[in-house]
Amino acid sequence: MRLKHFLFGLLGVVIVACAGFFAIAWKSAIAPIRPPDRTSFDQALIHKGAMLAAVGNCTACHTQPGGRSFAGSFALPTPFGTIYSSNITPDPETGIGTWSEAAFNRAMREGVSRDGKHLYPAFPFDHFTLVSDEDNKALYAFLMTRPPVKQSPPANELPFPLNIRLVLAGWKLLFFNEGPFQKVASESEEWNRGAYLVNGLGHCGACHTPRNMFGAERAGMHLAGGQAEGWSAPALNPSSPAPIPWTQDSLFAYLRQGWHADHGVTNGPMGEVTGNVGLLPDSDVKTIATYVAALMGTPSPERQQRGEQIRKKIGEDLVLASAPTDTPAGRGAAIYQAACATCHDGSRPLPFGGINFHLSSTINAPDAHNAINMVLFGLPAASGRQSAIMPGFAAAMTDEQLTDLLAYLRETFAGQPAWPDVAARAADTRSGKFQVSVRPSDGIERGPDDIGAQDQ
Ligand code: HEC
Ligand code: HEC
Ligand code: HEC
Missing domain, CATH: 1.10.760 (Cytochrome Bc1 Complex; Chain D, domain 2)
Structure with missing residues (x-):
């Protein structure tokens, strides 16, 4: 008897729970007009x-x-x-x-x-x-x-x-937390406007926040770095991988014109984002920069110092590592010199020249995804406007050569150990297991001279 009661009780709870769920889940149609x-x-x-x-x-x-x-x-x-x-x-x-x-x-x-x-x-x-x-x-x-x-x-x-x-x-x-946006009273108007654009229409977190196994953005990991269309979208919080820390000014310029001398041009799906954000009035782009700069926080004195050292280094000529040529980095040095240095030694000005890798978030990133994408596919030319162009090396380089090259770039320009599993990721990228959207970079049609022109 007791068991029967219990089962009936349980059934009741299940029915009520289901009814409750359906009450929430059911949405009526809105009449057509x-x-x-x-x-x-x-x-x-x-x-x-x-x-x-x-x-x-x-x-x-x-x-x-x-x-x-x-x-x-x-x-x-x-x-x-x-x-x-x-x-x-x-x-x-x-x-x-x-x-x-x-x-x-x-x-x-x-x-x-x-x-x-x-x-x-x-x-x-x-x-x-x-x-x-x-x-x-x-x-x-x-x-x-x-x-x-x-x-x-x-x-x-x-x-x-x-x-x-x-x-x-x-x-x-x-x-899901339903809106609309609630202002944070303790923050400035500008910060609030930036938060509204970044977290609302701009949906920066859709790419820059990591997701859980259900495809939802992970709580407490807001803009801590995510994945998009085969690319890694770097952290926009204090763990930003940028060698020279971002400032409000550099964020504004990057979002407004698609590149900045300390950070290079936008690649992959980010090119389209800056192409669009750049259409906003400068006052709005500034609020986005204000909000993101506040999220990143003031860099520690160590990071500032490292940034200064990097500035000094890029003024000097690169002394190629004299590592024995039978190590991965040694073999990679030869490839760098033959295939990359003419554009990336830092002597060509941005946005059309290749960035000095000391400045590259891509080479300093926690994973090799973007570096692999860039070397395999390069940057296609944009149609109808000038853009930064880089050839893809997919046909010219084996996965082993790519592994060696990236080992060299990591050691020389980021002072960090080689990424593991470059060859496996490269093979899966070539096979299409990771679908990579290859897009032209943005930013060239709105050069620094155009800044402010829209508001006039
Ligand atoms: C990241 C990709 C993405 C972006 C950006 C995006 N959408 Fe969509 N949208 C979708 C997808 C996918 C669906 C279909 C979802 C489904 O079938 O459940 C959709 C569905 C919709 C629908 C519902 C249409 C219907 O018939 O039910 C509307 C309305 C809509 N989008 C408007 C917009 C507007 C306005 C914007 C820009 C402010 C926008 N979307 C930006 C991917 C996107
Ligand atoms: C013909 C010139 C050219 C050659 C050769 C070239 N690149 Fe590039 N590369 C560019 C340009 C232009 C950009 C875009 C501007 C920038 O650096 O942000 C770029 C961007 C990159 C980036 C993105 C940097 C970042 O953080 O945004 C990486 C990584 C890269 N190149 C790697 C390589 C490697 C590795 C080689 C050699 C195998 C190579 N490139 C050869 C011109 C070139
Ligand atoms: C569709 C995906 C996507 C969206 C949406 C997106 N980003 Fe990105 N973002 C990326 C990817 C991928 C990269 C890395 C490629 C590159 O460096 O250009 C990136 C790079 C960046 C960088 C450079 C970081 C660094 O250290 O090099 C900044 C800053 C940035 N995004 C800000 C934003 C802001 C602000 C928004 C919202 C207005 C936004 N992004 C929306 C994908 C996206």
Whole structure:
């Protein structure tokens, strides 16, 4: 009898728990509307929305290479499978043409589609939740006035049970904090604006914060360094690997123009970020720099000193290590001299010349991912503008030669031991196991002379 009671009791608890979960998980549809007239939106609002869309990088994820803007179907590889982005043009059948502003706001704030289905966090709603109603209004006006495109995304390629969207309600319960952004009263206006842009639309943490096994950003590891599209996004907190510590001024210049003399140009997916952030008014870019500089904190006297020593070193001629040529670093020195030194000895000015490796975050980074990507794929030329270019050495170099080369660069320019497993990572990068997005660097079309031009 007792056991029976217990089982009934347990069943009751399970039923109540399930009912509770469904009550939270169930989202109703928001009624469709007649697509709003394009002329009903204010031009200034549309313009503001265009800028915000750039900061949120909506185009990057919602446009297929060579496809129509915002029409979706872009394949996002995740550790769990491939997720295809939605069509966010105002096409009434396949896009968001019948979405009211309330439906759009709910998608941004809660990650729920108009019809009530939960959206995957591959759509960074865990950041966009911070966006203000006012900014969402502008984004809505911008998207609803784009040319409509009829196009539906392919079905996602996800294993059971991740293909069931209700599972996402559980994910949200565990990992999602709904916005909007709350100001921190003890911090300045500028810091708060920076925090709003970085953690909201800018979704810097989507790449710069490490994730747990459920794909959620790890609590307590805010901007401590993460992974994106086959690249490592360095820490933006006190453990930043930059040899010369970042300052508010250098962050501003780097975000604004895509390069800085102490840090080089933006590579990989970061090129697109600075290309977009650079469109913001300088006052906004400054707030981002203020916030990130505050996160990094004042560098310790030891780090400052090391930075000064590096400045001195790059003024001197590099004396090539006279290591015996039968060691990895010795063999690597020969490759460096033959293949890299002409561009990277520091005599060519940035942004077009290669950076002196004493200054390189990539060579000082905790892992070899970005260094391998750079050597294998280089920097392709941007179309229609001048950009920093580097040849890829994938065809010219074996994995063993790459291992030797990086051992030499680590020892000589970072004073650190060689990274382990370079050959294995390189082989997996070549085979496509790690999908690496190879993009041109940004920054050249907005040289230092342009700084401030936008605000005039
Ligand atoms: C990192 C990639 C990424 C970025 C950046 C991104 N999105 Fe998305 N978005 C997605 C994916 C993937 C989906 C589909 C999610 C799903 O099917 O659950 C999506 C879905 C959406 C939806 C829901 C559409 C529907 O039919 O349910 C809206 C609205 C949306 N995005 C708007 C935006 C806006 C506005 C921006 C820029 C501020 C943006 N997205 C930036 C990846 C992205
Ligand atoms: C034709 C000139 C050229 C050659 C040859 C070249 N590079 Fe580059 N490299 C560049 C340019 C330009 C950049 C982008 C500017 C910068 O350094 O930030 C770059 C960037 C890099 C970066 C990124 C640095 C950072 O922290 O942002 C690495 C790493 C790199 N190169 C490694 C190599 C290695 C290793 C070799 C030799 C195998 C090599 N490069 C050969 C021109 C060159
Ligand atoms: C799509 C992924 C992605 C997003 C979003 C992103 N970053 Fe990055 N970021 C990277 C990668 C990858 C690198 C390393 C490549 C390089 O050095 O250019 C990087 C490099 C950087 C660096 C240079 C760090 C160093 O020490 O060399 C800074 C600073 C930076 N990001 C700031 C930001 C800020 C601020 C934001 C938000 C406005 C942001 N990033 C958003 C991927 C991203």
